[in-house]
Amino acid sequence: MSEVLFAGHAGRLEGRYHQSDKPGAPIALILHPHPQYGGTMNNKVVYTLFSCFQNLGFSVLRFNFRSVGRSQGEFEDGPGELSDATVALDWLQSVNPEARQCWIAGYSFGAWIGLQLLMRRPDINNFIAVSPPANDKDFSFLAPCPASGLIIQGGKDEIVTPSSVATMARRLNTQRNVAVDFALIEEGDHMYNNHLVDLYKICGNYIINAVQQKAQPKKRRGRRKKSELEAENNERLLLEDDSTLDDDADSMEDDTFDNEDEK
DSSP states (O other), X not given: OEEEEEEETTEEEEEEEEOOSSTTOOEXXXXXXXXXXXXXTTOHHHHHHHHHHHHTTOEEEEXXXXXXXXXXXXXXXXXXXXXXXXXXXXXXXXXXXXXXXEEEXXXXXXXXXXXXXXXXXXXOOEEEEEXXXXXXSOOTTOTTOOSOEEXXXXXXXXXXXXXXXXXXXXXXHTSTTOOEEEEEETXXXXXXXXXXXXXXXXXXXXXXXXXXXXXXXXXXXXXXXHHHHHHHHHHTXXXXXXXXXXXXXXXXXXXXXXXXXXX
C-alpha cells in the first residue's frame, strides 16, 4: 500500500492505494463517512472495505475528501465531495487502463456520494453501500438504479434508521435489470464495533459471486490449466477466517475515528 497525492478541483487530494499484481485486475474506489463528524479514509469500516477488495486481487484506492487530513479545499456537503470522488475515479482508471471491472464502495455519507457517482458514471459495474443515510439524505435520484449492488445495515444503528435503509433496498430491488442485495447485521451499531469481520465476510462473498457472474467462462473440454485452478482458489482466500481484522483496524495511524459520532 502506498501514499498517493493527486490533483482535485479544489487542490491536492491525499489517498492510500494498493496496486494489484494481476494484469487487468478490477478496480475499486472507497469513500469515507462525513468529514465534519470525524470521517476520514482511515475509518475502521473504510479500512475493512479496502482490505476486502485488496485481498480479492483488486487495485483499490481510498482517499480523504477535501478539507480532511492533507486534502485541500473546503467542505461542501455534497457537490465538492462528488467532484473529489469523480477525480479520484479518473485517477484510479488512468493507472489501470486495462481494468476489467470498476466498483464503488462507500460508508454512510460516503455511500450517499458513491451512489451519486454511480448515476453519473456508466463505467461503474457494481456498488457496495454501507449504512447509507436514507433517513437523512435524499436517494430519489436512484431512478432507475443503473447497476446491481449490495446494501449493508446494522440492526442497532443509532444514527441511520435500519427501517429506512431496508425500505430503500426494497425499492431499488423492484427495478428492472438490476439486483440489489440487502444484508442486515442484526447486532451491528453504526460503527460496526465487534462486527467488522461480519462486514468483511459479507462483502467478500458478494464480491466473489458478482465477479464470477460477470465473467462466466465458456465451457471447455479437457483438462484445465493449473493457473486457472489457482486463480479460483485465490478468489476464496479471505472467506475462511479473518479474526485479526478488528486488530488491524485498531492499528491504523489515525485514531480519531474511535470517537467519531458520524452521520
